[in-house]
Amino acid sequence: MAPQKIALLTDSCADLSPHLAAEHHIYIVPLRILCADGEYSDGVDIHSADIYRRLKCGELPQTSLPSAESAGAVLEEIRDAGYDGVIAVMLSSGLSGTYNLLRLIAEESGDAFPIRVFDSVSGSLGQGLTVLQLAEDIRGGMDWETLVERRAPQLIANTFPFFSVDTLEYLMKGGRIGKVTATAGTLLQIKPIITFAPDGQLQSIAKVRGRNQVIDKLVAMTADRCAGHKKYNLAVANGGASAEMEVLRQKLTAALPDYSHLWDGEIDGTLSVYIGDGVLGAAVQVLG
Incomplete structure (x- = not known):
């Protein structure tokens, strides 16, 4: 049976403010940033201004995809909130392994909790636009089949x-x-x-x-x-x-x-x- 209550998931590279994400009920998995003094979660305990400071001081942080644990925790949160399916739109697979990580998690979850994962082939405002429009479509009553088979691919391509x-x-x-x-x-x-x-x-x-x-x-x-x-x-x-x-x-x-x-x-x-x-x-x- 197709999910009736649909959640949206993306990662911290969609550049959605906490206000926008909350307003549109969008869940976010943070990527990891590895700095000289430890590991941080993007958008949680490190932000762009912190990165600019570090770059100006000659430090070059490294980035890493989210941990499977953090992605799993967000999906658990979605399930606990009463959703029965997830559409995930992730940072371009040309830049990061985040899309592949979520795809593997989705395969493991099987049909019991449907998760459809899309490669945004983009990042930042391109990725964010797709998730925000899908939120509008869900609010407007668009069904799961239409969203995952037609709408999401169409938005990504355009x-x-x-x-x-x-x-x-x-x-x-x-x-x-x-x-x-x-x-x-x-x-x-x-x-x-x-x-x-x-x-x-x-x-x-x-x-x-x-x-x-x-x-x-x-x-x-x-x-x-x-x-x-x-x-x-x-x-x-x-x-x-x-x-x-x-x-x-x-x-x-x-x-x-x-x-x-x-x-x-x-x-x-x-x-x-x-x-x-x-x-x-x-x-x-x-x-x-």
């Missing part, structure tokens, strides 16, 4: 995030450079715009000169992806650049005023290890 990073130094040091082209752009103030490749790794998609052009380029690329669609969600995110995110929000909503929802987020500690601060992000999710 969610397009773009990020500007201030430096590629940490992506290179952390071994997550993927398909991102390292540019010797420090002196010229060249800022790369990155997105997720079809295999879920990061890839360069554009280069601009200077911070002002970054915002305009993010807006232009997001609007281009929307390309005349009438129904869409928007999201903006930042890592240590909250004032600039407000400018980005204003310009994005001026360019795409007919959005169904506009959500914002702050880049999590895990992704901050690889991209540093001064990060801006914009995303569109095409609904129809």
Whole structure:
């Protein structure tokens, strides 16, 4: 029998604030961050500001997928809350083993407690957009079959995030450079715009000169992806650049005023290890 009361699960890289997660009844499994002075849980006892401080002091933390115990504990909490099925949308498998961990746990649980796990092929606001829209769909009465067979895959395929990073130094040091082209752009103030490749790794998609052009380029690329669609969600995110995110929000909503929802987020500690601060992000999710 298909689950009637459906829970949503994601990880700390979806960049949902505690308020947003609580409002939409979304459960979160934290990734682990290994620092010089011990192990922390992303979004629980370590946040992006802590990571920026450590990076500036020359420390390079390492990241790790959630423990099977912590994932199991969250699923137990969901069961205890009276849910009878879970839809999980996890950080891109091109960046992390988190999706595979949850998939294995789901296989072990069998049909007794259905868990459908999806690779977001994304992270941050792209991942968060998918979970938040699924929360809207569940609230609107969409059934399990439709959600897992059609809606979730459709949302993942039609969610397009773009990020500007201030430096590629940490992506290179952390071994997550993927398909991102390292540019010797420090002196010229060249800022790369990155997105997720079809295999879920990061890839360069554009280069601009200077911070002002970054915002305009993010807006232009997001609007281009929307390309005349009438129904869409928007999201903006930042890592240590909250004032600039407000400018980005204003310009994005001026360019795409007919959005169904506009959500914002702050880049999590895990992704901050690889991209540093001064990060801006914009995303569109095409609904129809």
